[in-house]
Amino acid sequence: MDLIPEMKFGLLNGWIYFVCYLIFFMIVMSTCSKDVRKRLYDRSLWDKKTKIITAIGKLFSFANIIMIFLATLQIGTVEFMIGTVLYLSGLTGLVIAVLNYRNAPLNKPITRRLFKVSRNPQLIMLYLMFIGMVLVIGSWINLIFLCIAMICTHFSILGEEKALTEQYGESYLEYKKQVPRYFLFF
Numbered sequence: 235m236d237l238i239p240e241m242k243f244g245l246l247n248g249w250i251y252f253v254c255y256l257i258f259f260m261i262v263m264s265t266c267s268k269d270v271r272k273r274l275y276d277r278s279l280w281d282k283k284t285k286i287i288t289a290i291g292k293l294f295s296f297a298n299i300i301m302i303f304l305a306t307l308q309i310g311t312v313e314f315m316i317g318t319v320l321y322l323s324g325l326t327g328l329v330i331a332v333l334n335y336r337n338a339p340l341n342k343p344i345t346r347r348l349f350k351v352s353r354n355p356q357l358i359m360l361y362l363m364f365i366g367m368v369l370v371i372g373s374w375i376n377l378i379f380l381c382i383a384m385i386c387t388h389f390s391i392l393g394e395e396k397a398l399t400e401q402y403g404e405s406y407l408e409y410k411k412q413v414p415r416y417f418l419f420f
């Protein structure tokens with residue numbers, strides 16, 4: 235892996251992975267009702283601190299995406315192969331998580347399927363996919379940007395959990411006791 239990836243627009247760049255993600259995500263989101271999409275992106279109960287931290291994380295994510303888009307794929311390397319497996323696993327899991335979200339009742343916390351093992355399966359799968367994209371371009375700076383975005387997202391999730399506790403009360407508190415925030419024990 236290099237500190238900074240080779241950046242030039244070409245046919246064999248990270249854009250291929252990112253565009254595939256966008257296509258799959260748009261297809262899955264098109265199957266969701268307006269109410270489900272509204273619930274997925276509702277930030278109305280977030281406090282100002284959560285919104286600011288989220289914005290900072292999105293800036294690092296945006297920089298990461300631009301670099302992935304323009305970086306040359308490191309085809310043939312071990313990192314490329316591992317990255318492709320992680321990317322495909324994350325993309326598949328993200329589609330499943332969004333479908334689970336889509337099919338959940340709108341007036342309760344989501345507690346079925348992938349949401350039984352993680353309170354945030356979409357984020358886990360999204361970041362697994364992005365780790366894969368970082369590996370296929372072989373860039374340490376992208377990994378650093380991704381880690382910063384993930385740390386910001388963690389603090390955003392803490393704020394989101396506070397809002398969900400307000401919204402759903404005891405049923406969300408019970409869910410928090412039973413299911414880890416991210417995966418298994420964390």
